[in-house]
Amino acid sequence: MSLVLRRLTDKTTWRRWSYLVVGGALLMPYWFLGMLLVGFVPLLPDNWISAVAVLITPIFAAFVTGLVPTVRPLESVAARELLRGASSELNARPPDTWESRGRAGAWFSLHLHVGVVIAAMSLAIPPFAIALLLFPFVDMGRFTDEAPLRDWKHSAWAWLGPPAGLLMVFVLIALIIAAGETLSRLAPLFLGPSPSERLAELESRAVKLAERNRLARELHDSVGHALSVVTLQAGAAGRVLDTDPAFAREALGAIEESARSALEDLDHVLGLLREDASTRTAPQATLKDVDRLLEQTRIAGVKLDAEVAEDVEQVPPAVSREAYRIVQEALTNALRHAGRVPVRLRITIGGDQLEIDVSNPLGGASAGHHSGGRGLDGIRERVTVLRGHMIAGVDDGRWRVAVTLPLRSGS
Template identity: 40%
Template sequence: MRTTPAGLRSWFRSHPLFGDSLLAVVLTTCSLAMIVLMGPEGVARLQAALHVEIRPPDALNLILAALCTLPVALRRRWPFMLLALTTVPEWALDSLSYHTGLSEIAGLILLYTVAAHRGLALSLAGLAVTMVGYAVGTGLSPLPLAWPDHAVIIVIIMLCWVSGRAIRLRRAYLAELVQRADRLERAREADTRAARAEERSRIARELHDVVAHHVSVMTVQAAAARKMLDSDPGVTRDALTAIEEMGRTAMAEMRNIVGVLRTDGPAERGPQPGMADLQTLVEQMREAGLRIRLRVEGDRCALPPGIDLAAYRLVQEALTNSLRHAGPAAGAWVTVRYEPDRLTVHVEDDGRGAAADPARPDGKGHGLVGIRERVALYGGVLRIGPRSGGGFEVRAQFPLTHSPRTHSPRTHSPLGGGPLKETA
């Protein structure tokens, strides 16, 4: 199995101690080789060229030089402490007039490590230690250095420190980018979950409205067909035809609503019903046996799609409740008022209401909860409760100048006063 250069670099990053130890061994070997290969003859030539006395290499020289370079193996673990400790053998080499080998290179590596892996305060302290160590070593060393030489050395020290700081800042910047990407990903997932929950809630409301309305009408038609089966086959045939048409309509609407769940890309929803289809809805309810009067006030105008659907579903649910709970002799009135800044929908009946229905003694259902959510979504005002003079009413106002909102609806209504009541 061949190892690629990228895989080798990744392995070295995951095993920093191995790479640092290898660097320390190579640096120490080269430093000691420079000292040993110089020999007495090389020392004599260096003394003649610099006019200073330099001691020939011995065991102490090699030990002190090794103490300056071997600590590089642990540079990532204790960089500042090793930087401070290695100044002692460096001063010893200078004061004893020994050849220093590559001890200065080791000091620069430790300074770079402090700047690249520690905070600003500790990196400045490391820079100060290096400058102080260089100043003391210059005073102890027998080698004469001119001011340009000092300037070059100081520039090299500063370059090492600045390079380490730049690497640290770049590493921190990349880490911040990774964290920001993680936060954005988590936020995107949370938004996706919220959107899915909202879509499930929307589909649940739509399915409830469609199923409750059509099944209620089909139930009434089936009951009429059963009663007239023997006495009037023609009426029975018409009732069964109405049941068939209603069932197909319900299936088409449910297929349109649930179809959004089967799309991988953006949902391609078919046209939803709206206030323009209100007359058709009234005719269906009349065929089911509910006496309805429809009155439209004001000039019709194009409604926002959400409000258009919400108002239609509100009328549909209210008429369905009237059909189920108002009684066989009840009548209903639907009033739609178009105004420049709002849409008012008022549905009322003169029947017995849900309180007298033994099948639903609590007077609450999912349909009315759906109405409340729809009206609240668009910042509307809703009143649901008994009608003055008997019966039941549902009254809502939709503002036409506000965008949808998601907080809870108002708890008091200016239309009828008092808290909102959710009774079927």
């Protein structure tokens, strides 16, 4: 009794009641269809088959309607907003299998038929309950000539009317609560995704996560390198501004170029995040652009000993793009953790492999610093995607990053 009273003041109860009543209203056209079809069947009016057909036809017709792909998303939204409870997490898409369509059709038919029962009782019981509540106090003989009613009015049985009316209202509310709660629990079973749809959703999330990680690497490598170079270039320009104005001007020009390049990369990545089609085909840096990268690093005050194979332009585009980012991140790590120390870079091609070797002397606590941040993790992820090999660590007093990438996918 107390549970019913608490539920009576709960908004969720009446949201669920409205969901059921809407289902009852939606069933009416199907009942009219059933009665229309039965009228054309050559059966006797009193034949019980006609009555069964009137009841079966709406069930079947509602089920067929539920097979329409758009029904499941609509029902899911309605159940999520009105049924609440277990249905709150529903976010179904149009079904892609007949099994999912069948469950949606069964749910639509169930919704409509449970709803029509609740709707009919909601219309019929309250007036009848009010009549029972007033039965001992109103002379029913004024409204009817039925002898039993006149006799009951003047007997002790008349006082059973108010309790019976209250009981009927209580039963109606209990049925509304029970029907709403039951449908809320059943909705995920009928409207929820199938195992194949769950698998497809997980695959979609994995693809999105991989894309986000890729974009994060792009931002980290491009913008992070530009900021590191710009910081060193600005410091170098500031120190020689009075003594070597020509070098200072060159450094400021390099800062401008580095910043512009970083903005282009940032605009490209943000365009991908916005799903801007105009930025999807924006050119990305490859090993063809490595000379500009090396020049920017030298202007920052780094003594760079670099040897780049002449045929790097023949490297496949996918490998060339990732290799450029690997070189960029390796140089950024050297700038960030070791400062303006001599850096040795070798990019060679041997057989079906591209080899990148970057090393620099250790300075102070730089050996420990190399293990922090996301730089090495980003390089390792790129190498793993291309099925290459990577070595990073201290080698004979120098910090060394060595990467080997296959030039062909089958390598």
